[in-house]
Amino acid sequence: MAELGRWTRGMRTGLGEDPTHGAVVPPIYLSTNYTFEGLGQPRGYDYSRSGNPTRDQLNDAIATLEGGVGATCVATGLAAITLVAEAFVPAGGRVVVQHDAYGGTWRLFSFLAEQGRLVVDFVDFNDAEALGTALTTDTDLVWIETPSNPLLRITDIRAVSDAAHAVGALVAADNTFLSPLYQRPLEHGADIVVHSTTKFINGHSDVVGGVAVAAEQEHHDRLRLWANALGLTGSAFDAYLTLRGLRTLDARMRVHTENTEALVALLDGHPAVAKLYYPGLVGHPGHDVALRQQTGMGSLLGLELHGGRAAAQSFLDGLQIFHLAESLGGVESLICHPASMTHAGMTDEARAAAGIGDSLLRLSVGVEASEDLVHVVTEALERSGNA
Numbered sequence: 001m002a003e004l005g006r007w008t009r010g011m012r013t014g015l016g017e018d019p020t021h022g023a024v025v026p027p028i029y030l031s032t033n034y035t036f037e038g039l040g041q042p043r044g045y046d047y048s049r050s051g052n053p054t055r056d057q058l059n060d061a062i063a064t065l066e067g068g069v070g071a072t073c074v075a076t077g078l079a080a081i082t083l084v085a086e087a088f089v090p091a092g093g094r095v096v097v098q099h100d101a102y103g104g105t106w107r108l109f110s111f112l113a114e115q116g117r118l119v120v121d122f123v124d125f126n127d128a129e130a131l132g133t134a135l136t137t138d139t140d141l142v143w144i145e146t147p148s149n150p151l152l153r154i155t156d157i158r159a160v161s162d163a164a165h166a167v168g169a170l171v172a173a174d175n176t177f178l179s180p181l182y183q184r185p186l187e188h189g190a191d192i193v194v195h196s197t198t199k200f201i202n203g204h205s206d207v208v209g210g211v212a213v214a215a216e217q218e219h220h221d222r223l224r225l226w227a228n229a230l231g232l233t234g235s236a237f238d239a240y241l242t243l244r245g246l247r248t249l250d251a252r253m254r255v256h257t258e259n260t261e262a263l264v265a266l267l268d269g270h271p272a273v274a275k276l277y278y279p280g281l282v283g284h285p286g287h288d289v290a291l292r293q294q295t296g297m298g299s300l301l302g303l304e305l306h307g308g309r310a311a312a313q314s315f316l317d318g319l320q321i322f323h324l325a326e327s328l329g330g331v332e333s334l335i336c337h338p339a340s341m342t343h344a345g346m347t348d349e350a351r352a353a354a355g356i357g358d359s360l361l362r363l364s365v366g367v368e369a370s371e372d373l374v375h376v377v378t379e380a381l382e383r384s385g386n387a
């Protein structure tokens, strides 16, 4: 018997296992509750908040792909971050968060700190000295996000995990930007991996969801317990759709990558382009670390045009295919202006510290035909060059 690879095992989760009718695709379990076989004889499931067979199939698929002992799917990506914070940071505990983490992550930890629930320190993880100072022995949790949003900065997961473990802190890594196909943080020392499954894992921009995957059983048990206690678990219907999306993740990622590489070839060195942020570029400051810990470079890129905000405006005016919208990782190409959209919730100072300027655009490259993407971006560059 052939030993099947990780992707095949993950994408085939639940297929052909229906005992009732032999359905190839597993049925969805929408029932909120389950009968007991008899008094004091519960079956595997009793109530859908605590456990649901459809959600568990998605949990199993994601745990397989990330190489964790188990996964806990919740209602949103931010619910997954909330879950990790609630499960592992005691009252008054200390959290060290990467300074350019997702805007919602920044807001959540800032709000929790304002309430006195915990203490948070936002630190540039590429500044070894600042990180060393922040990692005090009373640190409970260290929050990595790599590549970061929207500048695609790379954090060395192994180096930060080792430093965090040396002071007894737990390490969580937000892996949303690459999916488990291009990066598996647990293999580089992280204890917990978090995703907004809204992005690549579902991949069709029609479900909001999140997941926390643990490397150790004890951590997984705690996450599952707290997800139920807090009521964060995701719906069966969302899990069904997300599992359906996940089954094509590998095929999608390959086209995302091919299209992104075609656009990078166009943008790199183009006279209208002032700065291009993509970890696959040799000149990107995180390129070497990316090569070490990633198996793919993803389909997000940051772009600054000569001519500032006016050039960005001309680039956007009449741009075909790319919708001006938040979010990323779907089959459709998107463009966003982080300063006024995804990162609007940050203070001006925090945004400046994170290097998110007013002329920055972020592209999430979809799976359309690459020649069409190249065509419409070429036209947009010409417009912006004339701005």
Ligand SMILES: *Cc1c(COP(=O)(O)O)cnc(C)c1O
Pocket (backbone or CB within 6 Å): 076, 077, 078, 079, 102, 104, 105, 145, 149, 174, 176, 177, 195, 196, 197, 198, 199, 208, 209, 210
């Ligand atoms: C979108 C996103 C989140 C938040 O996820 P939601 O599903 O929107 O709650 C967290 N981290 C990253 C990197 C994201 O892109």
